[in-house]
Amino acid sequence: MTEHATELQTPHEALPDIIRFEDVVSGVFDAAESNTDAAVLKRVLPPQPESPKLHKVLAQAGMGSRLEMEQLILEGRITVNNEPAHIGQRVQFGDHVKVNGKPIRFKIAPPPARVIAYHKPAGEVVSHDDPQNRPTVFRKLPKLFQGKWQSVGRLDLNTEGLLLFTSSGELANNLMHPRFGLEREYAVRVLGALTQEEKHKLLDGVRLDDGMAQFGAIEDGGGEGSNCWYRVTISEGRNREVRRMLESVGHAVSRLIRIRYGSMVLPRGLKRGAWVELDDADIRLLTRAAQAQGANPRETTTSAPQDKRSRPGRGAADAPGRGLGKPVRGANRSTAQGQAAAQQPDPLKTSLGYIGADSFSRQRQEAGKKRSGGPGAARRAGGRGR
Numbered sequence: 001m002t003e004h005a006t007e008l009q010t011p012h013e014a015l016p017d018i019i020r021f022e023d024v025v026s027g028v029f030d031a032a033e034s035n036t037d038a039a040v041l042k043r044v045l046p047p048q049p050e051s052p053k054l055h056k057v058l059a060q061a062g063m064g065s066r067l068e069m070e071q072l073i074l075e076g077r078i079t080v081n082n083e084p085a086h087i088g089q090r091v092q093f094g095d096h097v098k099v100n101g102k103p104i105r106f107k108i109a110p111p112p113a114r115v116i117a118y119h120k121p122a123g124e125v126v127s128h129d130d131p132q133n134r135p136t137v138f139r140k141l142p143k144l145f146q147g148k149w150q151s152v153g154r155l156d157l158n159t160e161g162l163l164l165f166t167s168s169g170e171l172a173n174n175l176m177h178p179r180f181g182l183e184r185e186y187a188v189r190v191l192g193a194l195t196q197e198e199k200h201k202l203l204d205g206v207r208l209d210d211g212m213a214q215f216g217a218i219e220d221g222g223g224e225g226s227n228c229w230y231r232v233t234i235s236e237g238r239n240r241e242v243r244r245m246l247e248s249v250g251h252a253v254s255r256l257i258r259i260r261y262g263s264m265v266l267p268r269g270l271k272r273g274a275w276v277e278l279d280d281a282d283i284r285l286l287t288r289a290a291q292a293q294g295a296n297p298r299e300t301t302t303s304a305p306q307d308k309r310s311r312p313g314r315g316a317a318d319a320p321g322r323g324l325g326k327p328v329r330g331a332n333r334s335t336a337q338g339q340a341a342a343q344q345p346d347p348l349k350t351s352l353g354y355i356g357a358d359s360f361s362r363q364r365q366e367a368g369k370k371r372s373g374g375p376g377a378a379r380r381a382g383g384r385g386r
Contacts, residue, residue: 017267017268017269018265018266018267018268019259019265019266019267019268020259021185021187021219021221021231021259022221023268024187024221024229024257024259025187025221025222025223025229029257032268032269032271033271033272051090051091051092051108052090052091052108053088053089053090053091054069054073054078054080054085054089054090054091054097055069055070055073055087057091057097057106057108058072058078058097058099058104058106060106061104061105061106063099063104070087072099073085073086073087073089074087077099077100078097078098078099079097079098080095080096080097081095081096082096082098085097091106091108092108092111092146093108093109093110093111093146094110094146094147095108111145111146111147111167112280112283113166113167113168113171113283113287114144114166114167114168114277114278114283115164115165115166115167115171115277115278115282115283115286116141116142116149116164116165116166116275116276116277116278117162117163117164117264117266117267117270117275117276117277117278118137118140118141118162118163118164118165118274118275119160119161119162119163119266119270119271119272119273119274119275120137120155120159120160120161120162120163120272121160121272121273122157122158122159122160123135123157123158124136124137124157125137125157126151126154126155126163128148134157137151137163140273140275141165141275142275142277144167147167148167149165149166149167150165150166150167150168150169150172151163151164151165151172152164152165152166152172152175152176152261153175153176153184153237153261154237154239155258156239156240156243158256159256159257159258160256160257160258160272161186161187161256161257161258161259161266162258162259162260162261162264162265162266163258164261164264165275171286171287171290174287174290175261175262175286175290176237178235178236180290181235181236182235182261182262182289182290183216183233183234183235183260183262184233184234184235184237184258184260184261184262185231185232185233185258185259185260185261186231186232186233186234186242186256186257186258186259187221187229187230187231187255187256187257187259188229188230188231188232188242188246188253188255188256188257189223189227189228189229189230189253189254189255189256190227190228190230190246190251190252190253190254191226191227191228191251191252191254192226192228192250192251193228194218194228194230194249194251198249198250198251199218201249202214202215202218202245202246202249203215203216203217203218206245206248206249207248208238208241208244208245208248209244210238210239213234213236213238213241213244213245214234214245215232215233215234215245216232216233216234216235217231217232217233218230218231218232219231219232227254242256243256262286262289262290263285263286263289264286
């Protein structure tokens with residue numbers, strides 16, 4: 001008890017520059033949208049991925065000299081992606097090259113993974129091609145020289161908050177696959193207060209059309225009138241899962257905001273419809289966090305059930321200064337689920353820390369220096385899409 005009291009005295013200044021549950025409930029989250037003091041971030045394009053000339057690649061693959069390869073190109077005997085090659089043409093990772101109709105193997109390093117944190121507003125769909133022609137999140141993202149942005153999970157039309165994008169299919173899979181169990185944190189406003197029985201039911205598991213679903217933690221956040229705020233965590237991302245779970249116990253969701261995905265937290269000051277690109281250090285941390293979860297997937301064998309309320313903390317649910325009320329946890333879930341939750345890195349208590357806040361802060365500071373005539377410019381800066 002003494003240790004917990006000491007944690008709660010952690011000064012506010014010591015916490016990272018991130019959006020927390022209390023900020024949503026208190027109105028700070030919405031008030032930040034009207035703040036015009038922050039420096040406007042300008043995107044600096046990263047270098048293009050490796051793209052050597054075709055005749056050089058073929059020569060290095062042992063097909064002949066460079067002059068011989070140029071002659072084959074002139075004779076139309078070489079194709080790139082089933083199109084006739086031309087002198088001076090460059091190739092990239094993933095291109096298919098054929099000489100006299102036979103595929104040629106060659107090595108080109110794949111471009112490094114890029115990751116973007118986007119503050120999705122309500123009213124946008126997470127789709128490349130929407131039949132109803134509604135606004136899509138992809139129209140605001142920067143262009144990729146190669147490949148396309150892949151969303152790490154989805155947020156439905158009326159849900160707002162943190163949405164990650166990456167150019168790496170492998171990283172996207174590691175971040176959103178259920179077996180890795182990365183925890184998502186939401187601030188949710190519902191009509192009417194949840195009873196203790198309803199909370200325990202949501203924590204123990206409710207049956208939906210596509211199977212059982214349960215929250216990892218539920219924390220009271222107060223509210224006005226019949227509108228009540230709660231902080232909830234969940235370790236999967238099925239379609240409209242949070243909304244359907246609360247509707248199953250008779251409470252309609254009037255607002256839903258995702259503020260954390262694993263150790264990646266929505267940076268304070270990142271306005272709706274704006275994005276920030278993570279730098280190399282943050283991408284390495286994000287990859288390491290996903291790999292750490294992948295190395296310890298959910299166990300399939302269990303021992304006797306135990307009381308979950310006596311188990312140590314569940315990641316950010318027990319972080320100092322995060323809650324406005326006492327978290328409620330289920331008492332009858334299996335040990336396997338407890339172990340999966342315990343594997344979640346606590347951003348405030350582990351060496352991983354919060355990811356993304358430093359990238360945004362550095363880019364905003366450097367953009368401010370550039371605007372005031374000072375030296376320095378962001379290597380990769382995010383901005384509001386046009």
